[in-house]
Amino acid sequence: MDSRSRTVTRIPVNAPTLADVAERAGVSRQTVSNAVNNPDLLRSDTLLRVQRAIGELGYVPNRAARNLRTRASHLVGLRMSPVLEGVATTVMDRFVHSLVWTSREAGYHVLLFSGEGPDPLEGYDDLLRSTAVDAFVVTDTYLGNPQAVWLRERRAPFVAFGRPWDDVEARHPWVDVDGAAGTELATRHLLDRGHTKVAWIGWRKDSRIGEDRRSGWSRAMHERGLSTTGLASRVEDSLGSGRDASAHLLDEAQPSAFVCASDTLAMGVLHTLADRGLHPGRDVAVVGFDDSQVAQLVHPGLTSVRQPLEEVAIAVVRSLEDLLATPSQVADGLLLSPTLVVRGTA
Amino acid sequence: MDSRSRTVTRIPVNAPTLADVAERAGVSRQTVSNAVNNPDLLRSDTLLRVQRAIGELGYVPNRAARNLRTRASHLVGLRMSPVLEGVATTVMDRFVHSLVWTSREAGYHVLLFSGEGPDPLEGYDDLLRSTAVDAFVVTDTYLGNPQAVWLRERRAPFVAFGRPWDDVEARHPWVDVDGAAGTELATRHLLDRGHTKVAWIGWRKDSRIGEDRRSGWSRAMHERGLSTTGLASRVEDSLGSGRDASAHLLDEAQPSAFVCASDTLAMGVLHTLADRGLHPGRDVAVVGFDDSQVAQLVHPGLTSVRQPLEEVAIAVVRSLEDLLATPSQVADGLLLSPTLVVRGTA
DNA sequence: ACCCGGACTTGGATCGATCCAGAGGAACCG
């Protein structure tokens, strides 16, 4: 069962070690180590000599040895949540890209791992205890997700992309995007263009993110003295749900515009419009959320709220650095504002 | 004796080591090591005793130490190519997911890193030489991409997702999807439904992948004795290009169906159809390639060629295991067949 | 002439697991 193969593949060329460099430069190992990690400690001519030796030999420090000694791996773990086919994964994709990019500049690499089976916690433990990663980036801190609590209990260093919605005791650093501000932006945009009956299609009530986004819509509506009664629908995040919900809303309340909690739902609205021969953007306005691939490619372009994932990644990495530098630091949260990408549907 | 300093300032909780387990179980370190890596070597009662000690202490082997000794990291490196906004990244996303999942079962984790700047090779070198990864998975082996050649020269273990198109000397393992078979499938599907003028919109001639996919279309056409003259267009992979190319083709050759080298191009065709008040699937058929998010969500559903990325990932990992087990093995290539996902547009 | 502190450098110990060579028994064999 657990008989993993112990076969070892050697790197064909024997990599030079610190000692090799030291010998060549005529200094001690420690001096070479300092030349790499604390150049300020060396006299300039010694530094130059060592650096030349390093260059000539093509020396690169051995990670495993360094990791062992320093008890750090310079890796951050990121769990890939199971793919839900049909649900927009673009967000994660963009975020991962940004994260990898930003991490590199901070001297970190990203280690991907997958949750195995039903228990989302499995996998974290081994990686942490085996010192495979220094910290985690946690992405789905939705209601009831035990990851944050669990990680806190284990004193595992982590930064969350997503607010600790209902965990009052949470003291961990997090970065999130102000979803309500996004939908408010979207709704105002529609109201400014003359719409008065703007409908909402969002997620089920137990989704904190969904309720947050909904609140932006409702705030914008009430701000202008408009009623939201009968204009909201809460469904699952799927194409079919969006389609059905929009059909129902059109029949019952005749809204002239839709704001949706996701691009997937917005696409559902577009289906309904197509079914009825209505033109998105001309007859009925539609706004999605996430600025996914689909939003960019569909005709005539889906107006959508775009999360500043690049900035999120930067903030996450910064938090990570702070966290690892001073473990007992006071945790901080950061809320970033999304933008509205206007296209043909609104 | 084992006089480990109790005044550790770094990490409050000292993870138990092999020696701790050994002491508790009343055996030597080596025996514990064997219990973990080669259970067969132990007498069953000893094994049980050690396993109990492991469980009681919650022992997890330290990766860094193991990596140092065995000169292996059990990590595979995957380079994230720069994001091209607007181009379907769904393929990579799905592939990465599958790869992470499959790797886990093989005892590997995936290390993401990013190409920095213009040189796609930078990054590989450091990771390899610093023994940060055991091997690489290379994803874009398109024409002129020097990665494969470079990696071969360095004798870096790697498996490619993608054929070594024009590198006759290539001896590395690879896995690829038969794009021509996919477009052939798509074209036949259209021909079977009565279409005779099936147009092609693909990539520029210097793209080997593009030419391969094109060949599937042309093969299927000629097979039925149909001419392809004036029915093909080669453009950049963008929405606008697809839109323009399809408009031009409709004007010049009046095709009743389009087969495209990508979903992005296919979406361009849908734009043209929308511009002209034509209904996809009813007036003009359209088939894309990659079965991206967009294909699934757009109205009325874009028929598309789907790559078996899960199988690709499995094959890649298998190759990786073989490669690392027997470095001098004869390289093999594997070509998998895509499928056609039929939706509303065809 | 002697001590002092700062700048710079050094060798030994160490991180934790695995490799290696060999020891101790029990079983087997002539």
Next chain:
DNA sequence: CGGTTCCTCTGGATCGATCCAAGTCCGGGT
């Protein structure tokens, strides 16, 4: 009964870099 083999298990050495405590060198102060 001694010798051989197989099965288990052991302790020292090792991987390569960093931590640590201490050493050398040097100019300045008394």
